[in-house]
Amino acid sequence: MTAPTARRPAGPVARGARVEARGFGWHHPGRERAALRDIDLVVEPGERVLLLGPSGAGKSTFLHALAGVLHDDDGQSRSGELLLDGTAPEQARGRAGLVQQDPESQVVLSRVGDDTAFGLENLAVPRELIWPRVRAALEAVGLDLPLDHSTAALSGGQKQRLALAGAVAMSPGLLLLDEPTANLDPDGVRQVRDAVLSCLDRSGATLLVVEHRVAVWAEAVDRVVVLGRDGGITHDGPPGRVLGAAADELSRAGVWVPGRVPPTRAPARSSAGPAGRLAGGTGTDGEALLSAGALGVSRGQPSARQLRARRRARRRGRPVDDTTAGRDLPTAVADVELGLRRGRALALTGPNGAGKSTLALTLAGLLAPVRGTVRARPPLDRGAGPDPLEWSGRQLVARIGTVFQEPEHQFLRATVRAELEHGPRLAGTPAAERERRTDELLRRLRLSHLVDANPFTLSGGEKRRLSVATVLATDPDVLVLDEPTFGQDALTWAELVDLLVELLDAGTSVLAVTHDEDFVRALGAEVLELGTPAERDRAVR
Secondary structure: OOOOOOOOOOOOOOOOOOEEEEEEEEOOOOOOOOOEEEEEEEEOOOOEEEEEOOOOOOHHHHHHHHHOOOOOOOOOOEEEEEEEOOEOHHHOOOOEEEEOOOHHHHOOOOEHHHHHHHHHHHOOOOHHHHHHHHHHHHHHOOOOOOOOOEHHHOOHHHHHHHHHHHHHHOOOOEEEEEOOOOOOOHHHHHHHHHHHHHHHHHHOOEEEEEOOOHHHHHHHOOEEEEEOOOOOEEEEEOHHHHHHHOHHHHHHHOOOOOOOOOOOOOOOOOOOOOOOOEEEEOOOOOOEEEEEEEEEEOOOOOOHHHHHHHHHHHHOOOOOOHHHOOOOOOOOEEEEEEEEEOOOEEEEEOOOOOOHHHHHHHHOOOOOOOEEEEEEOHHHHOOOOOOHHHOOHHHHHOOEEEEOOOHHHHOOOOOHHHHHHHHHHHOOOOHHHHHHHHHHHHHHOOOHHHOOOOHHHOOHHHHHHHHHHHHHOOOOOEEEEEOOOOOOOHHHHHHHHHHHHHHHHHOOEEEEEOOOHHHHHHHOOEEEEOOOHHHHHOOOO
16 A cells, blocks of 8 residues: 655644653553553654554553553552653643544544534634534545434444544644554545545644554654563664564564565365355355345344344244334345355455444344344254344353454453453353363463453453453354454464464354455455445455
């Protein structure tokens, strides 16, 4: 991907903020080691810096510190000094704008326009200036929706754009972006990056961006700063020098280097190949586990009355028609015919808002279809019945495991170990086997040093690995994964791929919602591309 060359803003003075760290460090309470240590860094006004490092190196912590949202309540967390325009970041109100790794956590209000305006209102911007800035920010990030559009109806990628629009609208002197393109489709990645650069050109703001998609930003920044696993700076310099001369060293440390994909284990069987109408087809080998027929899905859900009528119709052996399934609900994806089989992988791809996550959650038995059926075959239902929507929680976790797009949505316990043990305990897994699975997943997904940490305090990449591990711990027959690789460094990405390939070879069926083409190829997955009707006609590659 070719990025625009970094440009300095017109005019004699840039209004960007100056960042200065002198021996700065941060130690999260309850952690064995510091997230950051001995950071000495100066970023001049208007500079554009790409901050890299392996998962858990403290990149997000540094951005949060600069945004002034970290609090040293007991005086034991902070060391050294961190300044924004010569003052503590928490005292520089409105000077920094932060887009966090999880856009869900930044949605505050129920309508798109109000949410974008929230920061401006808190800064007491005059009302007559707010709405032109809101409209301009939404247009800049490509979120072409009415101002009164519900934020609850947005896809994960759309929420990411909304969070960016809220930050851009504030015209901050320092723009802090934490994985801003993680859940975006390729066109969205380019659009958001170009929107950020355009805003910087106009304002002269300073940029610090954390991103695993290094190639997206490498030609658009002035500097690359790399944090090591111990939380200190290992490299700092122009992109060409850091990503060129140190490429081998960075790859060994887990940093994504443009043009390099870590080697992974090849699946014994590839799912890629010709497929049936619209969706992934039924393949030519492997035992059928789950099928969808004439399936229509919606982000809205049928009422309790409609669901009761649906159950009654099924019990009496009558077809479940549209009147009992929510006929009037808007359909995100329609007419899906697919089958999931043992040892086979299917990837759902397509633009943001195309209905990928909604389709995946419906197949996983967590949302009700509004048309057609989702049917578990006997090898999967094992006496629980053909409709996953009717299964109990205990029956579901042992058969279909789901990783949500937002990891926090599935955390239930106070420590990482307790979180990993919860699913197997619910499924009735014996204690010895539960402990063995937990220890293996902690080791393989590089979470062993976090066993006693609260899941909500992990970095974005660590949260994603934990969310995947909690599902793998129950050893289900079908895995439904929504953006499983976002926020992962190259080493943990490869370990996750190897683990999933082992499961495929052992007979697990994998359905993944993803924009990660390297991941799709590594799994040998068949592809269902959702989108416009014209795109659906040529969907499967």
